[in-house]
């Protein structure tokens with residue numbers, strides 16, 4: 563099979579011919595039909611999320627099961643599936659308690675710690691394949707599996723959005739953020755989108771943001787968020803960038819009882835006054851990806867057309883480097899997507 567292989571974190575992927583994987587005990591092989599590409603992959607490629615080389619990357623994947631290993635009963639050849647990209651144990655208290663992204667025996671990520679889907683086929687544990695509902699395209703299912711389900715978990719469980727809320731999304735024009743605009747709207751919130759270019763803010767407006775803040779044009783983003791809420795502050799602020807600087811804005815923008823949630827993974831530190839947390843019951847927290855159940859729910863709401871995949875660039879998987887360029891120079895609007903023959 564054809565595969566794009568990373569041998570050196572500083573160098574381009576190499577197109578190689580590799581043997582088609584055979585499923586071991588409890589595994590299955592999927593023919594990849596679509597993949598999503600976003601910032602998570604930039605971090606993975608740089609080694610910020612662990613992993614080893616050489617590696618076939620690619621974690622937002624959908625396709626068709628073509629071979630089943632011994633001991634697999636939940637899948638059949640021909641099943642349309644999406645990949646859940648966390649390698650979890652299924653036995654610890656977090657896995658059993660429905661919070662598997664916190665797994666105590668976490669074995670890493672598909673595309674980082676074992677080969678992913680920048681290849682014609684991917685072989686994974688059977689429990690990493692989940693069925694795609696009828697009416698949802700392969701590409702939409704692939705994008706669901708990181709860019710959308712991350713928001714579903716964040717808005718419902720961590721930011722706890724309700725129709726009464728005003729929500730500030732920092733990095734709203736990025737691949738995850740643009741789906742966050744839609745999910746926050748789905749929960750009925752009024753969305754304020756913050757990002758660094760008018761192009762990204764236009765996109766956020768197109769998908770439902772009512773107000774926008776150009777971070778490069780406005781001196782103090784937290785003050786601007788307060789101005790847009792009549793001085794009150796926002797009920798929730800979600801930071802898709804995850805730098806100390808951006809998460810500080812999220813914290814400083816909060817109203818009484820507001821929730822600041824970080825999703826992005828950048829460097830830096832924040833400061834806050836503990837007394838202020840006591841007096842106002844503000845919450846400062848993080849949101850980690852999504853559970854399998856939440857991914858299934860995400861695909862179901864997408865199949866109903868309630869959230870749409872926003873794909874800004876689409877190329878054959880052998881040209882994936884083009885999308886990485888778009889991510890690096892910030893010209894990619896929405897998610898990148900890969901096609902397979």
Ligand SMILES: [Zn+2]
Nearest residue numbers: 651654657665
């Ligand atoms: Zn576990």
